Amino acid sequence: MSVEAVGALREPLRRAVYEFAAGRDEPVGRDEVAEAVGIGRTLAAFHLDRLAEAGLLEVSYARRSGRTGPGAGRPAKLYRRSAAELEVSLPPRRYRSAAGLLAEAVDRSGADELLFEAAREQGRAAGRAAAEAGLVEVLTGQGYEPQPRDDAILLRNCPFHLLARDYPPLVCGMNLALLQGLVQELGPPAATARMAPGADGCCVVIEVASKNNGS
């Protein structure tokens, strides 16, 4: 049950273990977590396994050294953020259901551009309301898990994942418009948001250097 899984995060140390493991692109082992969080290896393993039991992390096994065959050593137990989506809503709310219906209606009516315009306006409003916060901070608050690179900001998480999976052009287009609005208000002058889907993560990349503009 979602409440129990979320409850597993109540203890601050466990929360820190979760956030470290969940924030890594590759699966992590007990030793790496222990060093990052500043705790012993046994304690790290204990927390990691509780989180796996709660469904928040998923377990895999791999030989770190690249060796194979007998005598290669025991595979390391690794943990990564699970694909499970957990929500606790009190009182009960079913916003995802409503979102699916609204997406279906927009899709059938062909009103994509109206949705994109509304999303752009909402992005601009969020940018104007940001006060002292910068672009990366606002992106973090909206759940995108921004990863600044030299010329770009990659977005590790799609906040609309299941909806985008079912209505990709519509919801990814909506997301692009939202981010375009945000970047217009908060980004450096030459920054643009553009569609650049990869294997996973958000389909939008924010380019912050001017040398990629044009065309």
Place this chain on the structure above:
Amino acid sequence: MTAHHLAQLNIARHRFPLDSPEMAGFVERLEEINALADKAPGFVWRLVDTDGADATSLRPYGPDLMVNMSVWESAEALYEYGYRTDHLDVLRQRRDWFDHDGLSEYAVLWWVPAGSQPTLAEARERLDLLSRNGPTAQAFTFRKRFPAPVDAPTIGS
């Protein structure tokens, strides 16, 4: 090795003549997007007209209705190409160039024996099946998928 491949058909009404400036955004990306499909993992075949580049000249179902039909090794391979490559950005703009007025369904997926190429007649039947019955093992969508059958189903057999 699988005994079935995934076929897809999508149809749409183009809002302007293909050579009009309003359609330029679509037309100028055709070559790039088709080349992307040709080298996408799991791509098997796509319908082209006698010029061999694409299917944009074909009107098998009536005036102004363009068609696109292709075959892939799996539903996942088609999904990846359709929605996780540059193809997504073109799809995002589809309403600039196309509408689906009067079409109850306009995209359908179905399983074919591996190595076979579906005909436009069969594709139309599958689309009609989807419109009549909703998603079934014989004609379905990404939102409601069905796994490859043990034996390839044929209509009326």
